[in-house]
Amino acid sequence: MLTRTSTQSLTSQLADRFAERIRTRLLPPGARLPSVRECARQQGVSPHTVVAAYDQLLAQGLVEARRQRGFFVRDAAPTPSTSASAMAPRPARDGVPASTVRVGGVPADASSLIRGMFHRQSDKPQPGMGVFPPDWMDSTFMPTSLRRLTGTRALQEISLQYGEPAGDSALRRSLSQKLMGINIPAAPEQILTTIGATHALDIVSRTLLRAGDPVMVEEPGWAIEFARLEALGMRILPVPRRADGPDLAVMAQYCETHQPKLFVSVSVLHNPTGYSLSPGSAHRVLQLANQHDFHIVEDDTYSHLAPEHATRLCALDGLQRTIYVSGFAKILAPNWRIGFLAAAPALFGRLLETKLLATLTTPALFERALAWCIDQGQLRRHAERVRVRLDGARARTVKLALAHGCRFESEPAGLFGWVDTGVDTDALTQRMLDEGYLLAPGSLFHARRPPSTLMRINFATAQDAAFWKVFAKVRG
Template identity: 70%
Template sequence: MLMKANSQTLAEQLAAHFADRIRNYLLAGGARLPSVRQCAEQHQVSPSTVVAAYDRLLAQGLVEARKNRGFFVREVASAQDHSARGAIDSRAEAAPLIHPPINAAALMRGMFHGMSSKPHPGVGVFPADWLANSFMPAAVRRIAAGKAEFSLQYGEPAGDLGLRQTLSKKLVGLNIHAAPEHIITTVGATHALDVVSRSLLRAGDYVMVEEPGWAVEFARLDALGMRILPVPRRADGPDLAVMARYCELHKPKLFVSVSVFHNPTGYCLTPGSAHRVLTLANQHDFHIVEDDTYAHLAPEHATRLCVLDGLQRTIYASGFSKILAPGWRIGYLAAPPALVERLLDTKLVATLSTPALLEKALAWCIDQGQLRRHAERVRVRLDQARTRSVKLAVAAGCSFAAEPAGLFGWVETGVDTDALGQRLLDEGHLIAPGALFHAQRRPSTLMRINFATTQEPGFWKVFERVRRGM
């Protein structure tokens, strides 16, 4: 809140307010600042005060003025000079090079920037009290109390053998048959995706990625110099016509897909769509990396590409950070035998090894049934939270662009969620605007919510009040 009694002028306070958000990545590169009139009304100051504040931001190099359009946060320079691209449609022939709205580091800093103790609908993890348990610390103590020679040297290149054997048995429950020697542990599921990209792709290669999709994936591939081909994600699966056109024109090397509880829509792949995707992969000789980050929340019978394919063209990636603890960072991938050595070499170059102590502790938690029981409790709690959250969202005047499922809801708000997000930041709530989930930033009235953090009426009351004022 701006205060006249402050030692700084109102213009200085307002400029500092926006500068803080820009430097903490809560205002992304390319984001538009409120118009002078809107900002004056919102902060109850004169238009001249806003102009003076924006002039200060210009002088600091934090924003830029665009003629007849307003003030925008300056873009962070990309690793490559990517050209802009319009919406994907019949212009797929244009061989797009997509420059994501923000880079991965910026997004993660913004999404997890500690700004208040209030619920944050935009975060991608469960609340800490949902994940609290006693079996994980007990497992670490148990392993550490035994012979700990393993901690005095690098771990096994592919990861702890005991964990890989346990994972092999666990995957059978999903009808995925992968021998321990075809499994590689990683530092979380995101690292697994990165290992695949660095092993199979070279700068300039084309990669198909579902859209809307997680901005970190767009930004990660962009940082590696890949040409991103966004594929619209529908309720039954990816838009096959767009995929086929991309295959004819660009010969993509990889398709990145979230088959089960797709982020942000919650969609699950159907068997028919999965079959046609695999047919395209065989016809046009590309691999598929299947990101199953939300496996612990999904039914075992859910359709997965790697089940139908038998890990021939598919690579399966998953992890335990979502269900256990974000800080543990244990993930893994299961790959076709012919690719294992290439993937392993990439892992070793990047990380040398993965933490054997935590991997052995995790194997114990899985073998003892602790993880299964914990996941069951979280799923029950999530189902209850989702029911409450959906009722509150609808009562607040929202609708769902996709049937609510999994951890996230894809919510239609009826207003520009970039602007809404800045207003809600003033109230201490961080949301995930729809623009974050597109390969190229564009205005959106959608937002992704976390059902676990939006099940109480407090946020929705603030949401209604702020939206009415826009």
């Protein structure tokens, strides 16, 4: 908070606070700063102090003043993707929603969420984050698995040569057995290890797509996936996500009009809604894929939190038109960055070539250690403990959210809750930053970033009553 005992003036403190948010893109280009009167009220300072702080930001070239409208963050280096023509809505055609546009602002806002992962706002639990708290991940078996390797000649053998192009063979055998447990038939020769699940998604995109290709993506959806595809020059076709699966009517319209090349789906414990795919919807999606000749990449990042009987497209399709993607950062160790994909033999060679061109190989030391954790049952037992702990956190968070006037848009499940706050969550996010909390506003999960009263909360980090007390005060 601003303090009158600081060696800095209140004006300088306030200007520095906004400058930091602009530089880290927590306030993206084009964002409007609070009005002078509103900022003064929020910060407990005089309007004169706010005017002086905004003048400093103007002098630094970080904001611009627009007559009768206020102060806005400047876009210091406009790019073609953020030009007026790129931002302009396209008219609906043949019944297809007009939301099939490129949105230059999404990458900046997605990156703010990523930056928050590395630059914490405070020591408080962060409800907007997408990971478990560090103490939930603490274990003894992971260090043990690494010591087994580093204390033998295996370390030298692994370190002094490139690893296997497709990934460590021991891990691929373990993953093959693991996938059989959820009825996905993938031989070790069909599995490719990656540097996290996001890397796996990127390999698929770079292999199957070219700039300008239309790609269907569920909406609301993972903000970083929108940003990643846009950075590759793809045309995003948002498909509304329902409780039982994607909106099949919208998908059918896209198929007739745009001939999409790919559909990206989170079938189980969808982010941010928590929805899981129904068998009926799954069969219809696969019928569309066969009829219109597109591939499906199924992102199963939250598989460790889901019941084994959950419906998965890859299990029904047998990896014919589907590609399975998952990883271990969410459940095991964020910094190990181990992910993988499983695909049909006919596609595997092309996917491997893309991996080789980008990274050559992946770190065999961590992959071999992970294989041991899987084979010894350590990962399974750890996941079971996390699920039990998450169930308790979810129950507490739901109770707190409802008590503070929020409503759940979807049935609470998995790691995330999709919550209606009743107020504009973009504005709420900026006010909560002043209190040391990073939120994930609902607009972040849509391709065109429409105003939203929704926000995504992490059940593991939103069970703190202190957060909800501050939330209620700031929301008003």
